[in-house]
Amino acid sequence: MKSIAITVFIILIVAVMGLYLISFQVRQTESALVTTFGKPTREITRPGWYFKRPAPIQRVHKFDSRMMVFEADLGETTTKGAVPIIVNTYVVWKIAEPLRFFNAVGTIKDAKSKLYGYISDTQNRTIGRHAFDEFVNSDPSKIRFPKIEEEMLADIQPAVRDAYGIEIKTVGIKQLKISADVSKNVFERMKAERNRRTEATIAQGNAEATKIKTDTDSKTRILLAAAEARAKAIRGQGDAKAAEYYKMLEEEPKLAIFLRNIEALEEMLKERATIVIPADSEPFKLLKGMPDFGASVQTREEAASK
Amino acid sequence: MAQQNYNSDDQIRARSAGGRVHDDHDAAAKSLSEALRVSFVILKIIMIVLVVAFLASGFRTVGSDEQALVLRFGKIRGVGEERVLGPGLHWVFPYPVEEIIRIPVAKKVNLAINSFWYRETMRDVLGESPKERAPVTETLDPVTDGYSITRSQMDSGDVTSTSGSDYNIIHCKWQVTYKIDDPELFFRNTYVDLEKIPAGQNYADVITQNVTGLLEDIAGNAVVTALVNYTIDDVMFEQVARVTEHVRKLLQEKLDKIESGIKVVSVQMTDKTWPRQVDAAFQAAIKASQDSQKAISQARTYAEKTLNEAAGPVAEKLFTALQEQNISQEQRDLLWSELAGAAQKRIDEARAYQTEVVETAKANADYLRQILPEYRKRPELVVKQIYWDAIQRILNNADEKFIIQPTEHGKNVQIRVLANRDPKIKPKSEKEK
Numbered sequence: 001m002k003s004i005a006i007t008v009f010i011i012l013i014v015a016v017m018g019l020y021l022i023s024f025q026v027r028q029t030e031s032a033l034v035t036t037f038g039k040p041t042r043e044i045t046r047p048g049w050y051f052k053r054p055a056p057i058q059r060v061h062k063f064d065s066r067m068m069v070f071e072a073d074l075g076e077t078t079t080k081g082a083v084p085i086i087v088n089t090y091v092v093w094k095i096a097e098p099l100r101f102f103n104a105v106g107t108i109k110d111a112k113s114k115l116y117g118y119i120s121d122t123q124n125r126t127i128g129r130h131a132f133d134e135f136v137n138s139d140p141s142k143i144r145f146p147k148i149e150e151e152m153l154a155d156i157q158p159a160v161r162d163a164y165g166i167e168i169k170t171v172g173i174k175q176l177k178i179s180a181d182v183s184k185n186v187f188e189r190m191k192a193e194r195n196r197r198t199e200a201t202i203a204q205g206n207a208e209a210t211k212i213k214t215d216t217d218s219k220t221r222i223l224l225a226a227a228e229a230r231a232k233a234i235r236g237q238g239d240a241k242a243a244e245y246y247k248m249l250e251e252e253p254k255l256a257i258f259l260r261n262i263e264a265l266e267e268m269l270k271e272r273a274t275i276v277i278p279a280d281s282e283p284f285k286l287l288k289g290m291p292d293f294g295a296s297v298q299t300r301e302e303a304a305s306k
Numbered sequence: 307m308a309q310q311n312y313n314s315d316d317q318i319r320a321r322s323a324g325g326r327v328h329d330d331h332d333a334a335a336k337s338l339s340e341a342l343r344v345s346f347v348i349l350k351i352i353m354i355v356l357v358v359a360f361l362a363s364g365f366r367t368v369g370s371d372e373q374a375l376v377l378r379f380g381k382i383r384g385v386g387e388e389r390v391l392g393p394g395l396h397w398v399f400p401y402p403v404e405e406i407i408r409i410p411v412a413k414k415v416n417l418a419i420n421s422f423w424y425r426e427t428m429r430d431v432l433g434e435s436p437k438e439r440a441p442v443t444e445t446l447d448p449v450t451d452g453y454s455i456t457r458s459q460m461d462s463g464d465v466t467s468t469s470g471s472d473y474n475i476i477h478c479k480w481q482v483t484y485k486i487d488d489p490e491l492f493f494r495n496t497y498v499d500l501e502k503i504p505a506g507q508n509y510a511d512v513i514t515q516n517v518t519g520l521l522e523d524i525a526g527n528a529v530v531t532a533l534v535n536y537t538i539d540d541v542m543f544e545q546v547a548r549v550t551e552h553v554r555k556l557l558q559e560k561l562d563k564i565e566s567g568i569k570v571v572s573v574q575m576t577d578k579t580w581p582r583q584v585d586a587a588f589q590a591a592i593k594a595s596q597d598s599q600k601a602i603s604q605a606r607t608y609a610e611k612t613l614n615e616a617a618g619p620v621a622e623k624l625f626t627a628l629q630e631q632n633i634s635q636e637q638r639d640l641l642w643s644e645l646a647g648a649a650q651k652r653i654d655e656a657r658a659y660q661t662e663v664v665e666t667a668k669a670n671a672d673y674l675r676q677i678l679p680e681y682r683k684r685p686e687l688v689v690k691q692i693y694w695d696a697i698q699r700i701l702n703n704a705d706e707k708f709i710i711q712p713t714e715h716g717k718n719v720q721i722r723v724l725a726n727r728d729p730k731i732k733p734k735s736e737k738e739k
Contacts, residue, residue: 009353025402027380028494049379066497067564069520074449086448090523092564094495136473136534138458145531169564172527175421176455176534180445183475187444187583190474190538193458194587198594205598209605216609219625220616226628227617227649230642231656238660242667249674255681256674258689262696274706283694284709 021054026062033061033098043099061102063095067169070112072119074175083132084182088175089123091115091156093168100165114164122156122171135176149173364400368393371412372510373489377405382490390489409489410510414571417518419480419525424582425450442582446475453477453581454533456541474538479577482525482557484570486513492567496520517568525573528556542578550575618646 026032026047034042034050036058044050045065052058071090078084093115095101105111126148134144152171160166178186249256269275277284285291368374374391376383376398383389383404391406398404425447430440446453458472486492498509498516532552533541541549554573561568580588613621624641627633645653681688701707 025380028375028377028382030380047377047379047381064497067495067520067566068497069523071523090527092520092524136455136457138472140457140535143457143534145534149527149531170524170560172524172560173530174523174526175452176530177446177448177453178455180447183446183448184444186473186475187581189472190581190584191587193474194584194591198587198591201591201594201598205594205601208598209601212602212605212609216605216612219621220612222628223613223617223621223625224649224652226624227645227652231652234653234656235659235663238656238663241660242663245664245667245671248671252674252678252681255685255689259670259674259692262692266696266700269700270703273700273704274708275701275704276708276710279709279711287709 023049023051024060025049029064029066030062031065031095031098032063033102035059035061040099040102043097045098061098063098063101064108065095067092067094068108069093070115070119071174072116072123074177075120075123076179077124077127079127079130079132079135081131084179085127085132085135086175086177086179087123087127087173089119089152089171089173091119091168091172092170093160093166095165096161096167097165100163102165104164105166111164111166115160115166118156118160119171122152126152126155145173360400364397364404365395366398366406366408367395368406368408369410371410372408373411374409375407375489375493377407378403380405382493407493408508408510409486409492410513411486411489414483414485415514417482417484417521417525418576419482419522419529420452421522421526422452422454422476422478422480422529423577424452424477444583446581446583454529456533456536456538459537459539473534475581476533476538476541477577477579477581478529478533478541478575480525480529480553481574481576482521482570483572483574484521484568486567487569488567490567491565494567495565496567517566520566521568524560525553525557528553528560532556538580541575542580546575615647617649618644620644620646 024032026044028047030047032044032050033040034044034052036053038059041058052060069090069092071088074086074088076084076086093111095111101111105114129151130144130148133142134148137143149171153168156171157168160168279285279287366374368391370393372393374396375389376391376396378399396406398406427440453475454477456474456476458474496517497520498513500509503509503512532549535552536545536549550573554570557573558570561570613625617624620641624645627638627641677688677692
């Protein structure tokens, strides 16, 4: 009983040790290549548990299959139409075919130095096919930036895959710059543009303010004129009503005119009046002496005869 | 493994001891056999404990902000939703059969993108007064100074621009907040250097430093690609939210395209400025725009005040009503009734005039009607009476009166009156007041 248990246990341990020698795991993040006496014989790109011959016969080389990012240095290149620009391009890449990678490259460090040349070639070639106004344009619909990146990807992808078993997942420009000299010109232009806008802003503001003011003035005039018209109508109504009353005066026009004149005279001499009167006029005549009542009768007769 | 070997050695020794017990039957041998049996039991217990401990080492906790993947022989275990384990206690078969990878999915990480900012020395950053800052260079060095390019205004009307390829330069700083959205995609595709994990840290601890380079590159690309579609004014003032959203969308698209499993939670533009080299022109433009706003608002105030003084609050409405053809008289009258200000004053005056003129006419008519019967009887006397009453009032009212004796000859008499009367002599009516 005891000895059976022990035996099983020993067998188990030996088996585990044996398995270590003749099998290996490929993780989800890896791919592997099995070499027999140094010669690649099996390529494994799926994760799992695999068997092999023990160590001296077959060896396992593992490669990371995850994406890595690599950027070339900032480099000056020229667009179509010979405009110099400075770009910084990066690629996201991964080892897609371990066999090809193993044969052509070997290590990740070597891969990077090989990618470097490809990236700058692709970059120069693709950008050289496009004019600068496809990168930046005052009309956004003419900007071809994403298309240029796609072209770069299409340019580099098959070449690198065939040569090194590397898959380029994406290519991108992470810096788009211009030379120092050109930046000076850009600043001059920006200043000029800004100054022009400043002037336009001032002119527009003044124009609008003036317009508001003149609009207001004309509105005011129109409103006051309308009010004046209305006032005139009201005054007219008053005059019309008054005229109805004056109609009654028509019965005795002479008296009415007299009354009106008297009223006017009184009104006119109401204030600050200096009056010069001959002393022989009524009633100042009284100052010169008693009236002659007999003579007065005569006077009346004279008046009547006239 | 070493421990297991050690155990099996013990077992071998125990077994050979058991063999000797079989040969010998004396008491000493019996007690020896007893002792060996006890030690064998102890060994068995130790073995069981070890096996249990081995299996128990498969218990792993997944934190509340984590999700986990289980690799069985290196391959992600399970199908569908089972592939990802949520927070809690889980048992996996111990290494080397299974392996648990915990990924912090809820952890949001901020990443600053400063590659679009001009070069600042430590003195620039720390120096408090502008004097301590390095002088502004006339140009931007493409190697050390960062910036982004924005397009020109479309309708700028610039005579020097012919190709439409004019552009502006802007400096900006960004912050990207991201998290791991899909643990499986992230684990499979995004490179995290497992060989350089420092002692005492695990996979989750080194994720941030490993993905920073990738994210910096892709975020930089998103900023460059997005910003060429906007003008400097869009980025600086007018469309900040749209620009930010554009960058976020581009960044997410690119991360999705490479199946990184990373989700961009937010993108913010933390700082932005026009190049220092053109600062004066931009400041002037801002001032001009403020000034012109001020002028307009002053004009509006003037308009409001003037119209209010002219016709009161109803002015605008009334004006519109006057211009409109199809507004009924009632509506117009209603507006007129709300009138105020100078216009209302004129109408009030007209109303007063109306009242006065009508009342006067009425009074005159009444007066005439009253004296008419008497006048018809004795016209001369009535007229004289009225006449002299009036003359009396007039002469009483006069400030100065001169009574002059006419000469006998009746002609060529000169009367000299000093006409420049003392202006202090006030009208009688005012004196009475």
